[in-house]
Amino acid sequence: MTHACPHIAHIVYRFDTGGLENGVVNLVNNLPREKYRHTIVALTEITEFKNRIIRPDVNFVSLHKKPGHGIWLYPALFRLFRNLRPDIVHTRNLAALEATVPAWAAGVPAVIHSEHGREGADLDPNNWKYRFMRKLYRPFVTNYLALSADLSQYLAKSIGIPNHKLFQIYNGVDSKRFHPSGTRQKISNCPFQDSGHWIIGTIGRMHAVKDQMNLATAFVGALQNRPDLRHRLRLVMIGDGPLRPAVLHYLSEAGVADLAWLPGERHDVPQLLQGFDCFVLPSRSEGISNTILEAMASGLPVIATAVGGNPELVTDGGSGKLVPANNPQALAAAIIAYADHPDMATDAGRRGRSAVEEKFSLEAMINAYCQLYDTSLSHRAMSRT
Numbered sequence: 060m061t062h063a064c065p066h067i068a069h070i071v072y073r074f075d076t077g078g079l080e081n082g083v084v085n086l087v088n089n090l091p092r093e094k095y096r097h098t099i100v101a102l103t104e105i106t107e108f109k110n111r112i113i114r115p116d117v118n119f120v121s122l123h124k125k126p127g128h129g130i131w132l133y134p135a136l137f138r139l140f141r142n143l144r145p146d147i148v149h150t151r152n153l154a155a156l157e158a159t160v161p162a163w164a165a166g167v168p169a170v171i172h173s174e175h176g177r178e179g180a181d182l183d184p185n186n187w188k189y190r191f192m193r194k195l196y197r198p199f200v201t202n203y204l205a206l207s208a209d210l211s212q213y214l215a216k217s218i219g220i221p222n223h224k225l226f227q228i229y230n231g232v233d234s235k236r237f238h239p240s241g242t243r244q245k246i247s248n249c250p251f252q253d254s255g256h257w258i259i260g261t262i263g264r265m266h267a268v269k270d271q272m273n274l275a276t277a278f279v280g281a282l283q284n285r286p287d288l289r290h291r292l293r294l295v296m297i298g299d300g301p302l303r304p305a306v307l308h309y310l311s312e313a314g315v316a317d318l319a320w321l322p323g324e325r326h327d328v329p330q331l332l333q334g335f336d337c338f339v340l341p342s343r344s345e346g347i348s349n350t351i352l353e354a355m356a357s358g359l360p361v362i363a364t365a366v367g368g369n370p371e372l373v374t375d376g377g378s379g380k381l382v383p384a385n386n387p388q389a390l391a392a393a394i395i396a397y398a399d400h401p402d403m404a405t406d407a408g409r410r411g412r413s414a415v416e417e418k419f420s421l422e423a424m425i426n427a428y429c430q431l432y433d434t435s436l437s438h439r440a441m442s443r444t
Contacts, residue, residue: 064093064094064095064096065094065095065096065146065147065432065436066095066096066097066098066143066144066145066146066147067095067096067097067098067145067146067147067148067149067432068097068098068099068100068140068143068145068147068148068149068162068167069083069087069097069098069099069100069149069151070100070102070148070149070150070151070155070158071083071099071100071101071102071151071152071155072101072102072103072152072154072155073101073102073103073104073105073106074099074101074104074105074106074108074109074119075104075105075106075108076106076108076264076324077264078175078176078263078346078348078349078350079151079152079175079176079346080108081111081349082175082206082230082349083099083151084108084111084112085230085231085233085349085421085424086424086425086428087099087112087114087117088111088112088113088114089421089425090425090428090429091429092114092116094429095432096116097114097116097117097118098117098118098119098120098143098145099112099117099118099119099120100119100120100122100139100158101119101120101121101122102122102124102132102154102155102158103121103122103123103124104121104123105119105120105121120139122135122136122139130157132157133160133161133164134161136158136161136162136165137161137164137165140161140162140165140167141165145167146167146168146169146436147167147168147169147170147171147432147435147436148162148167148169148170148171149170149171149172149173150162150170150171150172150173151172151173151175152173152174152175152176153174153189153192153193156172156192156193156196157196159172159196159199159200160196160199162199163198163199168436169201169202169432169435169436170199170200170201171200171201171202171203171204171431171432171435172196172200172202172203172204173203173204173205173206174203174204174205174206174210174213174214174346175206175210175346175347176206176207176210176344176345176346176347176367176368177268177344177346177367185217190217190218193214193218194218194219197218197219197220200224201224201435202224202225202226202431202434202435203220203224203225203226204225204226204227204228204431205225205226205227206227206228206229206230206346206347206368207227207229207346207347207367207368207371208227208368208371209367209368209371210227210346210367210368211225211227226427226431228424228427228428228431229347229371229418229419229423229424230347230348230349230352230419230424231352231419231420231421231422231423231424231425232349232352232353232355232356232415232419232420232421233356233421234356234412234415234416234420234421236329237329237332237353237356237357238329238356238357238358239333239357239358239408239412240333240357240358243258243333243334243335243336244330244333244334245334246295246330246331246334247327247330248322249295249320249322249334250320251293251295251320255290255291256291256292256293257288257291257292257293257336257337257398257401258293258294258295258334258335258336258337259274259278259292259293259294259295259335259336259337259338259339259362259394259398260294260295260296260297260331260332260334260335260337260338260339261274261295261296261297261298261338261339261340261341261350262297262298262325262328262331262332262338262350263297263298263340263342263350264298264299264300265296265298265299265300265301265302265303265306266300266301266302267301267302267343268342268343268344269298269300269302269341269342269343270341270342270343270364270384270385271296271298271302271303271306271341272302272305272306272309273341273343273364273384273385273386273387273390274294274296274339274341274387274390275294275296275306275309275310275319276309276387277341277387277388277390277391277394278292278294278310278315278318278319278391278394279309279310279313279315280387280388280391281391281394281395281398282315282318284391284395285395288395288398289318291398292318292394292398293318293319293320294310294315294318294319294320295319295320295321295331295334295335296319296320296321297321297322297323297324297325297328297331298323298324299323299324303321303323306321307321328350328353329353329357332353332354332357332359333357335354335357335359336359336397336401336404337359337360337361337362337394337397337398337404338350338351338354338357338359338360338361338362339361339362339363339390339394340361340362340363340364340369341363341364341384341390342363342364342366342367342369342384343364343366343384343385344366344367344384345363345364345366345367345368345369346367346368347367347368347371347372348363348368348369348372351363351369351372351373352372352415352419354411355372355373355378355408355411355412355414355415355419356411356412356415356419357408357412358408358409358411358412359408359411360378360379360380360397360403360404360405360407360408360411361373361378361379361380361407361411362379362380362381362382362390362393362394362397363379363380363381363382364381364382364383364384364385364390365381365382365383365384366384369381372414372419373411374410374414377407377410378407378408378410378411378414379407379411380393380396380397380407
């Protein structure tokens with residue numbers, strides 16, 4: 060049976076709350092429905108996060124992979140690709156790269172691999188093992204996609220991907236869903252409702268790579284350096300994960316637990332951002348951060364670590380401030396500077412909103428992905444004639 064539009068199988072390690080997965084949601088929900096069909100395959104598990112997909116025609120497959128190399132999963136992936144008969148298999152990040160081999164073996168017309176950002180054991184770009192693995196899989200990939208110029212340079216120089224096979228597409232943000240509110244809004248269930256508070260907030264999985272402990276340490280440091288800010292400065296950390304208990308314990312031991320709120324995971328991100336005065340991303344590594352773009356679209360000043368693609372999004376001294384990773388002293392100084400000069404923070408937020416409208420629109424991202432998918436299919440078709 061033939062279909063009028065190409066079928067894309069999106070391969071991820073786990074389909075759960077996260078920036079990479081949020082990007083897949085935005086892509087699938089917004090690609091033209093008459094142009095592409097979709098299946099989302101998780102090598103491990105698919106959680107309730109799948110409810111973020113609003114298209115009723117998207118299929119979901121969980122393969123329940125055990126830890127370790129996925130060679131034992133190759134037969135199941137081969138059978139799956141033979142059954143689905145996708146026109147494109149799109150793998151994401153190193154953890155899913157191994158699926159390119161059974162996709163090639165199953166005769167999938169085009170295989171795309173994208174790099175979204177380094178995490179876990181893959182933080183060091185000079186790690187010889189992971190560079191070797193990426194080079195090993197090169198023959199099975201039709202085209203590569205990098206979400207930042209930083210990752211594009213890595214793929215070109217360290218992995219040896221030729222320019223004609225390498226694309227770079229920034230994440231896009233829905234600037235209608237995420238927009239400035241004019242004045243700070245009250246956050247549901249948040250204990251900090253005083254209009255005199257100055258709320259710094261972050262949103263993300265509480266894992267080591269996101270380094271929320273860096274922000275907690277900077278918050279404590281800012282209050283120690285400037286005790287007069289204790290009546291104004293408040294910290295909100297949205298998200299859950301293995302780092303959360305340690306951060307809660309640290310804040311409690313520092314005597315500032317009443318000045319911080321860590322409610323766990325929330326799903327009302329647009330409303331949360333409208334309740335912040337400043338957004339902070341304290342990560343050790345990033346690709347192109349969806350939450351930075353959402354904060355910018357919401358008109359917030361952004362303080363971020365100068366890692367990965369963050370400097371491509373945040374203009375230091377313009378739409379925000381960039382600080383070194385794992386440097387709570389520098390992060391504390393940036394927080395204090397905006398808290399002392401809220402007009403400067405407001406101006407930075409306006410510049411961030413303008414940057415989103417000019418460079419990081421959802422429409423631009425969707426158009427670029429359409430070009431990538433169409434080009435990959437046409438190149439593979441020509442190579443087989």
